[in-house]
Amino acid sequence: MIRVVVYLSGKAECQLLETQLRQLLSRRSNEELDCRFxxxxxxxxxxxxxxxxxxxxxxxxxxxxxxxLAAVRTAGREAFLLVMAAATTSPLVYLKPELAPDSLILRPVTAEECRRAAGEIFDRLLAAQHEGADCFVVKSRDERIRVPYRKILYFEARERRLCLRMAGEELTFTGTLEKLLETLPPEFRRVHRSFVVNADNIQRVVLSQNLVYLRGDVAVPLSRSYKKEVREYDA
Incomplete structure (x- = not known):
């Protein structure tokens, strides 16, 4: 589902934009469009x-x-922003760092301009979906960070937040391990109530020490109840 929120006062402009969005998306994807005016x-x-x-x-x-609009962009910058302005509107009104628009339509609005803008929107969104197929996306208020799954060593539940650990770097975000596991590919396995590891990066498992060693000799604890998940890696 691709969700688009539109603030426009003109009904004809709304209809023109929605028509082009729906027509273009139907040709490029099986995604559904939720367009709210x-x-x-x-x-x-x-x-x-x-x-x-x-x-x-x-x-x-x-x-x-x-x-x-400024309040919306302060709360989150990840959405594609298309601004609609009059030919007499000064660019200083909307070309501001706090707004950072991605595209522009100048009035009078035409089907061709709406089609162009729709193409720019879907170029960004559909490309991001394809890229995200092999990545985990860490979302914050200001950005989205895409981390290839192969680079992830483990996820840790820590102080009511989750920590994504790579070699030499950590990223934190909100969530729970239970919900996280529902979205991860099958190579990610829970080894402790606070840890989920990338099994592709396991170097060895030492059952006698209750430890899982990952690439770079990074060790994480292994709980008894989860030993069956990684027994084949036992050193």
């Missing part, structure tokens, strides 16, 4: 702060609406 910037902001969007289209000719 708002004539009130406060309602659009509330929707975006409640639920994630993959792309945002925002009318920047409304000064009041700009303040709401």
């Amino acid at each position: 708002y004539a009130d910037p406060a309602a659009a902001r509330a929707a975006l702060l409640t639920e994630r969007a993959d792309a945002i289209c925002w009318d920047v000719t409304d000064p009041a609406g700009l303040a709401y």
Whole structure:
């Protein structure tokens, strides 16, 4: 599901944009489109702060609406941002670091311009999905970090957060190991109530010491109840 949130006051512009989004996506992917339109910037902001969007289209000719857009971008920068402006709108209004738009449509809005913008949106989103197939994505307020699964040594539950450990680097994010395991490929195995390891990076398992040694001689604890998960690596 690709979710797009649109703040525009013109019904005809909304229909034109939605038509091009749906037509283009149907030709390029089997994904479904959830396109939500708002004539009130406060309602659009509330929707975006409640639920994630993959792309945002925002009318920047409304000064009041700009303040709401700034709040949305402060809360999360990962969505593709398409701004719609008049030919007379100064670029200084929307070309700001705190907004960082990805694309622009100038009025009068045409089907060709909507089709171009839709292509840019789906180029980004569909490419990210393909890239993410072999990566784990760590999400923060300001960015998404893609980590190839092969580089991950283990995940650790630590102080109500999760830690992703690579060779010489750690990334932390919110979540639980139970939910995490539902999304990981099968090479990731739980070896302790606080640890999930990448079995492809196991060097050896020493059952007598209750330890799993990963690439780089990184050791993690092994619980008795999880020994069967890694017994074939026993040194």
